[in-house]
Amino acid sequence: MAARSFWQSTDPDDPLARALQPPIDETPEERAARIRLQEEAQRISREIDEEIALARKAYERRKRAIKILLLGQAESGKSTTLKNFQLQFSPQHFAKERAAWKTIIQLNLIRCVKRLLEVLQEEWESSLQTTTPSSIAKGKGVAGRTPTSPGVRFSTSPLNDHHRRIRMRLSALLPIEEELMRKLLPDASPVNRDVCVRAGSGWKGVLAALSSNTSTLDVPRNPQPPPLPSAMKGGSRPGTGHAHAKDKDTPAAVLAACKDDIVMLWEDPVVQAVLKKRNVRLQDMPGFFLNDAGRVAALNYEPTDDDIVRARVRTLGVEEHHFTMESGALPGTEWYIYDVGGSRSVRQHWVPYFDDVQAIIFLAPLAFNLTLDEDPKVNRLEDSIMLWREVCQNPLLAKTTLILFLNKMDILQATLAAGIRVSKYVPSYQDQPNDVQHVTKYFRDKFRGYHKRLSPKPRPFYWHETSVIDTRSTAAILVGVREGILRAHLQSVNVI
Numbered sequence: 001m002a003a004r005s006f007w008q009s010t011d012p013d014d015p016l017a018r019a020l021q022p023p024i025d026e027t028p029e030e031r032a033a034r035i036r037l038q039e040e041a042q043r044i045s046r047e048i049d050e051e052i053a054l055a056r057k058a059y060e061r062r063k064r065a066i067k068i069l070l071l072g073q074a075e076s077g078k079s080t081t082l083k084n085f086q087l088q089f090s091p092q093h094f095a096k097e098r099a100a101w102k103t104i105i106q107l108n109l110i111r112c113v114k115r116l117l118e119v120l121q122e123e124w125e126s127s128l129q130t131t132t133p134s135s136i137a138k139g140k141g142v143a144g145r146t147p148t149s150p151g152v153r154f155s156t157s158p159l160n161d162h163h164r165r166i167r168m169r170l171s172a173l174l175p176i177e178e179e180l181m182r183k184l185l186p187d188a189s190p191v192n193r194d195v196c197v198r199a200g201s202g203w204k205g206v207l208a209a210l211s212s213n214t215s216t217l218d219v220p221r222n223p224q225p226p227p228l229p230s231a232m233k234g235g236s237r238p239g240t241g242h243a244h245a246k247d248k249d250t251p252a253a254v255l256a257a258c259k260d261d262i263v264m265l266w267e268d269p270v271v272q273a274v275l276k277k278r279n280v281r282l283q284d285m286p287g288f289f290l291n292d293a294g295r296v297a298a299l300n301y302e303p304t305d306d307d308i309v310r311a312r313v314r315t316l317g318v319e320e321h322h323f324t325m326e327s328g329a330l331p332g333t334e335w336y337i338y339d340v341g342g343s344r345s346v347r348q349h350w351v352p353y354f355d356d357v358q359a360i361i362f363l364a365p366l367a368f369n370l371t372l373d374e375d376p377k378v379n380r381l382e383d384s385i386m387l388w389r390e391v392c393q394n395p396l397l398a399k400t401t402l403i404l405f406l407n408k409m410d411i412l413q414a415t416l417a418a419g420i421r422v423s424k425y426v427p428s429y430q431d432q433p434n435d436v437q438h439v440t441k442y443f444r445d446k447f448r449g450y451h452k453r454l455s456p457k458p459r460p461f462y463w464h465e466t467s468v469i470d471t472r473s474t475a476a477i478l479v480g481v482r483e484g485i486l487r488a489h490l491q492s493v494n495v496i
Contacts, residue, residue, distance in 0.1 A: 065334040066485060069353050071391060072363035073383055074314070074342040074373065075286055077407045080468040081361060082321060082339050083309050088475045089335075089482065090323040094308075100204035101308040102301070103180070106251055107195055108287030108312055109296050110177045113262055115282060116271075116290070117167055120159060123274050127157035158270050166261045176254050185316070194314040195287065252299060259297035266290045284411070287312025310469050315339055318349055325482075333486070344374055347387075354396040359485045362388060363468075365408040366443055368425050369415060379425065381443070388447055393454040401488050403481055404447055404463040410470070412436060440465060 022034065070078040086094040184203050185196045197203040265271055275282065282288060287310070289296050296307070303311075318340045325333040338353050340346070364384040372378045388404070391397060413436050416422075422429045422439055432438050444463060451461050462484065464477045 061334065062336070065336055066359075067336045067338070067357045068485065069338045069340070069350075069357045069360045070363070071340065071350065071360055071387070072342050072365075072407075073380065073387065076342055076363040076365050076384070077405070077466075077468045078339050078342065078363055079313065079315060080309055081363065081405070081474075082337055084468055084471060084474045084478055085335075085337060086321070086323060087305055087309065087471060088478050089325050092326060093323045094305075097204055097208075098303060098308065100207040101311055102303050103207040103251060104195060104311045104313050105287075105289060105296060105303050105307050106255055106301075107177065107180050109262075109289040109293060110173045110180075110251075110255065111195065112282055112285060112288055112290045113170055113173055113258075114177060115285065116265065116275075117170060119275060119278060119280050120163065120167055120271070123157050123159060123278065157274075159274065160270075163265070163268070163271065166265050169261050170258055170265070172254060173258055176251050180251060195312060196314045196316055198316045252301070255297045256299040259294060262290070262293045262297060266293060285312075306469075306471055309471050314341075316341060317346075318353070344372070351396070354394060354400075357400060358488060359401040359403060360391065360397065361403045361405060361481070362391060363405045363407045364388065364443075364447065366406055366412045366440065367408065367415075368422055368439075368443075369420055381426070385446060385450070389450045389454055392451050393456070395456050398456040401485060402451065402459070402462065403484075404451075404461075405466045405468070406440060406444060406447075406463060407466045407468055409436070409440075409465050410467040412439065 022031065026034070070081060072078050083094070181195070183206055185198055282290060289307075289310075292307075295301060318338060321337045321339065323335055323337075325331055325335060338357070340350055340353070365380065367380040370380045372380060372383055391402065416434060416436060416439065421434050422442075423431065423434075429439075429442060432442065447463065448461050452458075462481075464481070466474060466477060468474050
């Protein structure tokens with residue numbers, strides 16, 4: 001006698017088996033509906049099983065991936081280091097984002113122009129005087145014109161009507177900047193000087209559409225510039241006319257219409273003298289492109305790799321970047337790089353990433369004469385050293401490879417060449433030679449000492465002198481960094 005199949009047999013004493021049996025009086029329609037429900041349930045169950053299997057594979061793949069955390073204070077060069085990684089080891093991924101960076105670079109240029117206009121405005125306002133009988137006798141007045149009666153306000157600034165007209169025409173860029181910032185970060189503070197984006201907001205897609213001219217900005221036909229001092233008003237219409245022929249214009253079109261004025265104003269010797277007089281160095285601004293205004297503002301502009309690396313955008317929140325190594329040792333290796341905000345208010349969000357990274361690249365700009373934007377009482381370099389100490393002694397990072405980038409060496413060299421002495425800001429430096437070699441060694445030894453004393457267990461000290469906006473020299477450094485990280489990763493999984 002053949003044995004009955006286990007699944008076909010029913011135990012009359014099993015309440016579950018009885019409950020799963022179809023009703024005795026089931027009609028053909030009810031049977032068909034029941035079978036459809038069973039098939040749908042089986043389909044959903046298979047989909048869930050497939051999703052679980054895919055999630056398990058993704059988890060295993062992620063466990064094998066190399067994960068790097070970029071740490072450092074705000075404006076230390078973290079995002080620039082990330083772009084260098086992508087450019088060097090994942091160029092196809094880097095090329096896909098080129099269109100988005102074009103708009104960021106143009107926005108950086110507009111912000112530089114805005115800051116320049118603010119300096120000129122400050123110069124005009126600070127130079128305003130009121131005519132007196134003695135000033136009339138000396139023939140001093142507005143832009144060289146002799147005042148005719150007492151009580152008239154006039155400017156003693158070397159800036160004249162020509163500069164005022166250029167300023168009013170360039171005011172057409174201000175609503176473009178405001179609209180772009182609203183698209184990037186709707187809740188941005190109007191006083192924020194940085195180009196800010198929120199992690200995970202899809203900002204690169206928005207900017208890529210703008211760059212490809214598939215989207216436009218709503219800007220007013222006749223934008224109003226900030227008010228001029230009363231002595232400088234009148235005589236010229238704002239805007240060039242052709243820059244706002246339509247209610248909607250792309251940023252590139254408006255910028256191209258203002259290109260000649262930007263170049264003329266920036267290269268004007270009088271304007272340069274005003275900047276020097278007011279001790280303003282726009283060249284030190286993150287995302288400085290005024291020296292390249294003629295090229296960046298051109299209608300057919302395409303950003304170079306160096307342009308993208310120099311572009312400034314501040315990321316709010318933690319941004320995860322995933323790409324596959326396309327060249328070098330072990331091509332096809334998956335990398336995750338986490339770019340976290342460096343402002344004091346967001347540093348508490350670093351900790352969740354400490355227990356899942358193989359390496360930390362810590363960027364410490366040697367800006368011994370600068371202070372934090374969020375707290376002008378705190379020296380930038382002292383803040384970097386304090387952060388380094390906390391990272392070195394954190395027990396979660398005991399097995400993590402720490403790589404120190406002494407960054408912005410170009411700015412350090414320019415600062416020392418200008419005669420600024422380290423001992424004025426760092427008294428412990430005393431009377432040591434005020435040159436790049438000795439200054440770098442002094443601070444490197446400080447970082448090395450804390451690394452040795454505070455690390456929970458002995459580990460190698462890796463350090464590099466960098467200027468991460470220099471893509472060529474940074475590329476050579478990153479090759480060595482990548483090989484070191486790969487070697488440590490393979491040792492950790494017992495491959496070597």
